[in-house]
Amino acid sequence: MKTVEQSLSSHFAELALPVLSEARVQEMDKFIQHGTTTTLDHVVSVAWEALVLARRYHINCDEHALVRGALLHDYYLYDWHDHTSCPTRWHGFVHPSIALRKAECDFDLSGCERDLIAHHMWPLTPVPPHYIEGWLVCLADKTVSLRETIGAKIFSTSNSEVIS
Numbered sequence: 001m002k003t004v005e006q007s008l009s010s011h012f013a014e015l016a017l018p019v020l021s022e023a024r025v026q027e028m029d030k031f032i033q034h035g036t037t038t039t040l041d042h043v044v045s046v047a048w049e050a051l052v053l054a055r056r057y058h059i060n061c062d063e064h065a066l067v068r069g070a071l072l073h074d075y076y077l078y079d080w081h082d083h084t085s086c087p088t089r090w091h092g093f094v095h096p097s098i099a100l101r102k103a104e105c106d107f108d109l110s111g112c113e114r115d116l117i118a119h120h121m122w123p124l125t126p127v128p129p130h131y132i133e134g135w136l137v138c139l140a141d142k143t144v145s146l147r148e149t150i151g152a153k154i155f156s157t158s159n160s161e162v163i164s
């Protein structure tokens, strides 16, 4: 018999695989998001976290849009640390609209998915999400980003202590 976590994992895989099997989505694996985490690993963690949050707090939402939108929320496809490939000095503020433009070229997006991508950086960008799915991704993104950043810092500190 499957545990609750196992059946949620298979449900997540069913929702995520059609997006993850796209070649351009796999390009996110070439770029670093935070610390040593690639953008692809970051968006998968955010999508999983958002789905777990929805289930844990019994939030009724469109899980298909939640997972698809979360997987595409950072679909800007460049390394924001590299000033030669990053098209803007204002990455934090403008990457949601760059990600949305690129996602719209490659996918048929629902209104909820578009809104989620466009407003996931709230409150850094002034307009908050208009759908519950967007709020879940906004929260999951911040939680996962913090974990990735702090994890990287702890790792680099312990590493330098080992080296010195």
Ligand SMILES: [Fe+2]
Pocket (backbone or CB within 6 Å): 073, 074, 095, 096, 120, 121
């Ligand atoms: Fe982002």
Ligand SMILES: [Fe+2]
Pocket (backbone or CB within 6 Å): 042, 046, 073, 074, 141
């Ligand atoms: Fe993100």
